[in-house]
Amino acid sequence: MRGERGQALLIAALIIGIGALAIVGLRLAQDRVLASAETQSAGEAAVEAAAAAIADAYIAEIDSLRVHAFDVPRPTFDVAGMLAHPATLDAARAAASEAAARNGAVFDGLVKARCVGATIEIEISHAGRQHRAALPVDSCSRR
Amino acid sequence: MLVVAIAMVLVAELGIARLALQHATAEAARAGALTNDDEQIRGTLAATVAPLAPDRVTSAIDPSQAEPPRNGDPRGSLLTVRATYSLPVPLGFVGLPRFVVTASASRRIEWTP
Numbered sequence: 001m002r003g004e005r006g007q008a009l010l011i012a013a014l015i016i017g018i019g020a021l022a023i024v025g026l027r028l029a030q031d032r033v034l035a036s037a038e039t040q041s042a043g044e045a046a047v048e049a050a051a052a053a054i055a056d057a058y059i060a061e062i063d064s065l066r067v068h069a070f071d072v073p074r075p076t077f078d079v080a081g082m083l084a085h086p087a088t089l090d091a092a093r094a095a096a097s098e099a100a101a102r103n104g105a106v107f108d109g110l111v112k113a114r115c116v117g118a119t120i121e122i123e124i125s126h127a128g129r130q131h132r133a134a135l136p137v138d139s140c141s142r143r
Numbered sequence: 144m145l146v147v148a149i150a151m152v153l154v155a156e157l158g159i160a161r162l163a164l165q166h167a168t169a170e171a172a173r174a175g176a177l178t179n180d181d182e183q184i185r186g187t188l189a190a191t192v193a194p195l196a197p198d199r200v201t202s203a204i205d206p207s208q209a210e211p212p213r214n215g216d217p218r219g220s221l222l223t224v225r226a227t228y229s230l231p232v233p234l235g236f237v238g239l240p241r242f243v244v245t246a247s248a249s250r251r252i253e254w255t256p
Contacts, residue, residue, distance in 0.1 A: 012144065015144055015147070016144065016147055019144070019147030019148070019150070019151060020147065022151060023147070023150055023151055023154050026151065026154050026155060026158065027154055027158075029158075030154075030157070030158035030161065030162075033158070033162060034158075034161050034162055034165060037162060037165050037166065038165060041165065041169040041248055044169070045169075045172075045248070045249060045250050045251070048173075048176070048250065048251065048253075049250075049251035052218075052219070052251050052253045053219075053251075055253075056218070056219065095219075095251060098221065098251070099221065099249060099250065099251050102221050102223060102249035103248060103249050
């Protein structure tokens with residue numbers, strides 16, 4: 001009788017132990033999934049912020065061209081030059097860092113921007129993942 | 144053993160709630176960045192918080208639509224959406240504490256007046 005009770009207790013303890021292990025494993029897996037989702041979200045926020053900052057620079061450049069529209073020679077819009085300008089990239093990087101920080105992440109990478117066809121492509125690398133955003137523009141060539 | 148089974152279900156539900164709330168706040172903040180409209184933010188949060196019950200989710204938007212810079216030209220500023228969900232607990236009626244899950248997400252506002 002005592003032996004049977006002892007066996008039952010052992011089995012109960014084993015089942016509870018397996019259950020506790022499953023709970024811990026589940027919790028650890030959840031933490032990893034959530035951390036991954038948060039990293040993804042922070043990266044998306046960062047690239048969107050960088051794209052918005054570049055869009056602002058693009059609009060400012062267009063506004064500046066409008067002011068000098070009647071100058072001789074007529075000013076041209078060098079989109080590639082604007083994208084390569086340190087001030088543009090610094091503004092984009094600062095915007096990306098700020099957005100990432102507010103989402104609990106640290107972004108200290110580079111912002112890459114290039115003009116392809118009629119689209120400005122913005123790319124950042126955050127926590128080993130690539131995040132891209134695109135801005136439609138009139139044209140990449142000088143106008 | 145019943146307690147262990149209940150705990151496993153609770154932990155699973157907790158994980159789903161954390162993930163769903165994180166996704167919903169990110170979507171809501173994105174909607175806010177594009178529209179600068181608190182109603183749109185709350186509507187997006189309610190629509191994307193599934194499988195959680197939207198009526199159990201409380202939200203806070205920082206800054207609110209009535210505050211600067213959002214009541215002027217907010218483009219370039221940051222908007223944060225916070226959400227809280229209280230997870231229903233089995234045997235909660237006997238006084239067991241509720242689990243509260245929180246999440247937040249921020250986006251740079253792209254909307255222009």
